[in-house]
Amino acid sequence: MNGIIVGAGRVGYNLAKKMQxxxxxxxxxxxHDRFVRASEDLSCYVVHGSAANTSTLEKANIQSADFFVAVTGNDEVNLLSSVYAKEHGVSIISSKLNNPDHSSIFEKLGIGFINPERSVVRFITRMIIRPSAQSLVTLGKGGAEILEFTVQNEELDGKKISEIENDSPYFKIVSKFVNDEDDAIIPNPETIIEVDDSVSVIVKNEYQKQVQHLFTNE
Structure with missing residues (x-):
């Protein structure tokens, strides 16, 4: 997939490094300093300029992007660039929201946002790798949550994610951690789940208890 990440600060840099x-x-x-660092350290094409300028986005080949992520510390830049990406038909768009007071305008313009209090890098990565999970999340309105479970249900041991989810419209497994390792495994439908794995799951709020029982037997 072709992706554009706006901002090479801590979040943007780590996200690019994880996905490149x-x-x-x-x-x-x-x-300039962040541009130089990103150019030297990342295996990415790095554009020097403001994403609030259409010429910069065009230089980044916005018309060919499959996903677009804006994670600067400036909500105006994040919003304007995301709207431009939306107008150019980018299918997956996520924006960092720095000031919660601005959430209403993001919602009004149909731009999905993520509060920086969450684990932004992991969350955006999951959303891009498994865009089907986006349909479960009403961003800004709390329609679903990401929950983490340690798998204790032995009936799930050795099963593929596709078998566990069974095309459920209520939850999606979006990452897997093995033996409490820090790095997440971004799963695909063939990924095997085992007892004692930690999994992150996007769950519709009204089905949290059922999904918790599925993974933990509690």
Whole structure:
């Protein structure tokens, strides 16, 4: 997939580093020092400029992007660039929301946002790798939550994610941690789940108890 990440600060840099091995990533950064660092350290195409300028986005080949992520510290830049991406038909868009007071305008313009209090890098990565999970989340309105479970149900041991989910409209497994390792495994439908794995699951709020029981037998 072709992706654009706006901002090479801590979140943007780590997100690009995490995704560059599997995707063609372009990073946009206005600050010169961050631009130089990203250019030297990342295996990505890095554009120097403001994403609030259409010429910069065009230089980043916005028309060919499959996903677009804006994670600068400036909500105006994040919003404007995301709207431009939406107008150019980018199918997956996520934006970092710095000031909760701005959430209403993001919602009004149909731009999905993520509060930086969450684990932004992991969350965006999951949303891009498994976009089907996006349909479960009413961003900004709390229609679903990401919950983490340690698998204790032995009936799930050795099963593929596709078998566990069984096309459920109520939950999606979006990451797996093995033996409490820090790095998440971004799963696909063939990924095997085993007892004692930790999994992150997007769950519709009204089905949390059922899904918890499925994984933990509690």
């Amino acid at each position: 091995t599997e995707h063609d990533i372009t990073v946009i950064e206005k600050d």
